[in-house]
Amino acid sequence: MCPTLLSLLSLGLCVSLRIWAAVGEYDKPSLSAWPSPMVPLGQTVTLQCHFRSPRKRFKLFKTDGTSLTELHGNHFNTFTLGPVTREHAGSYTCSRFSSSLPVLSRHSDPLQIVVTGVFTKPSISAHPSPLMRAGENMTLRCQSLLGFDKFILHQENSTGHFQRRGQMLTSGHVPADFSIGPMTLASAGTYRCYGSFSHSPYVWSAPSDPVDIIISGLSKKPSLSAQGGPVVRSGENVTLVCSSESAFDQFHLLRDGENLECPLAGGQSSHGTLQAEFPLGPGTPDHSGVYRCYGSFTRSPYSWSDSSDPLFLSVTESTTSTCSSPMDPHTTEEAPLPREHSSTWYIVFGLVIAFTSTSIILAALVCHCFSTQNRKSESGKLSII
Incomplete structure (x- = not known):
C-alpha cells in the first residue's frame, strides 16, 4: 500500500522532532582546568568537562594545528594531565559521548593549557x-x-x-x-x-x-618623629615613631623612597592616637637619610595613606679621647670627653696652631729683612774701597 502525502508529512515531522530533541540533549559543554590552566613544569592539572547532566562520559581532544587528536578514550567528568612536560602545552576541547547514540555533542570552546618554568x-x-x-x-x-x-x-x-x-x-x-x-x-x-x-x-x-x-594618597597622612630627636650620635639607639588618628591596621616605613619591608601593627599611645615604633638599633652613618611612613588597612593591603612629612635623620660619628682618666691610672679604655669639654679643647687646639703658624711666619720675615740689610751694607763697603 502506497503511503499517502499526509503520512509522509507526519513521518518528516517526527524525524525533525527527534533530531531537535537530540540536539537539545547534546548541548555544547564547557571545559575548565583546576587549579589553573597555567601549570608549572612537572606538576599536574585536572581537566573537567561540564554538562547539564552530571556523571556523563566525555571525549577529550587536543588541537594540533587544524586537527583534533582524541586522548585516551572516554572519561567520567574529569581527566588528569601530568606530570606535565612541554608536550602537554596546547589547546584542548571536550565533547559529550553517549554509548547509546553514535552522536557526539558539540565541542566545547578551546581551553589553553600553558606549561611554565621551561625557561x-x-x-x-x-x-x-x-x-x-x-x-x-x-x-x-x-x-x-x-x-x-x-x-x-x-x-x-x-x-x-x-x-x-x-x-x-x-x-x-x-x-x-x-x-x-x-x-x-x-x-x-x-x-x-x-x-x-x-x-x-x-x-x-x-x-x-x-x-x-x-x-x-587615598587616606589621611600619619606623622613621623624620632625619639630623642632627628640628630643622634653613632652607637646610640634609634627609634622612629609613626602615629595617626586613623585606625590603620599597619604602618610602613620607607627610607629615601625604598620600602624597608618591616610593616608594624599600631598600638594605642598615651595621647589616644595609634602609633607604631620602628627600632633601627644602634645608629650608624648608614641610617642617615630621609624617612617617611604610611598607614594601611588589612582589607586593602595595596592601598596606603598619604605620605607623612619627611623626617631627616642624621647619625654623626662619636669622638673619643686617647688619654686615660687621671683619677684611675689603671684604666685601659678610652674615656669619651663631655661635649662641652670636647668643643673647648677643639677651640684651644685651633688657637695654638694659629699662634704657632703666625710666629713662624713673622720670624721668617724678620730673618729675611736682616739678611737683606746685611747684604746691602757689605756691598756699600766694597764700593768705597
Whole structure:
C-alpha cells in the first residue's frame, strides 16, 4: 500500500522532532582546568568537562594545528594531565559521548593549557617607582637575556590566581614596557611577567620575581618623629615613631623612597592616637637619610595613606679621647670627653696652631729683612774701597 502525502508529512515531522530533541540533549559543554590552566613544569592539572547532566562520559581532544587528536578514550567528568612536560602545552576541547547514540555533542570552546618554568625567569621592574599616587601613570618593564620575542604580564587577584593582563611582542633582547594607569585601586596588586617564543606560544618561562604595586594618597597622612630627636650620635639607639588618628591596621616605613619591608601593627599611645615604633638599633652613618611612613588597612593591603612629612635623620660619628682618666691610672679604655669639654679643647687646639703658624711666619720675615740689610751694607763697603 502506497503511503499517502499526509503520512509522509507526519513521518518528516517526527524525524525533525527527534533530531531537535537530540540536539537539545547534546548541548555544547564547557571545559575548565583546576587549579589553573597555567601549570608549572612537572606538576599536574585536572581537566573537567561540564554538562547539564552530571556523571556523563566525555571525549577529550587536543588541537594540533587544524586537527583534533582524541586522548585516551572516554572519561567520567574529569581527566588528569601530568606530570606535565612541554608536550602537554596546547589547546584542548571536550565533547559529550553517549554509548547509546553514535552522536557526539558539540565541542566545547578551546581551553589553553600553558606549561611554565621551561625557561629561566625574566626580570620585572617598576618605573618611576612601585609606589604611586592615584591618577599617575607608571611602566612595568620585563626583560631577559634569552631573547624572548613575547612577554606576558599577569596580575594576581584577591584569590591568589592570575588574570591575563596583556602581552607584548618584541625582537631580540628588547625589553617589553607595559603602561599602567592612570592608577586606580584596581591597578594596585602583585605583578609577574613571563617570557615566551612565538613558535611555542603555550610554553612559557618561569615567572619573574613579584613586584608589588601600591597606590597611595587615598587616606589621611600619619606623622613621623624620632625619639630623642632627628640628630643622634653613632652607637646610640634609634627609634622612629609613626602615629595617626586613623585606625590603620599597619604602618610602613620607607627610607629615601625604598620600602624597608618591616610593616608594624599600631598600638594605642598615651595621647589616644595609634602609633607604631620602628627600632633601627644602634645608629650608624648608614641610617642617615630621609624617612617617611604610611598607614594601611588589612582589607586593602595595596592601598596606603598619604605620605607623612619627611623626617631627616642624621647619625654623626662619636669622638673619643686617647688619654686615660687621671683619677684611675689603671684604666685601659678610652674615656669619651663631655661635649662641652670636647668643643673647648677643639677651640684651644685651633688657637695654638694659629699662634704657632703666625710666629713662624713673622720670624721668617724678620730673618729675611736682616739678611737683606746685611747684604746691602757689605756691598756699600766694597764700593768705597
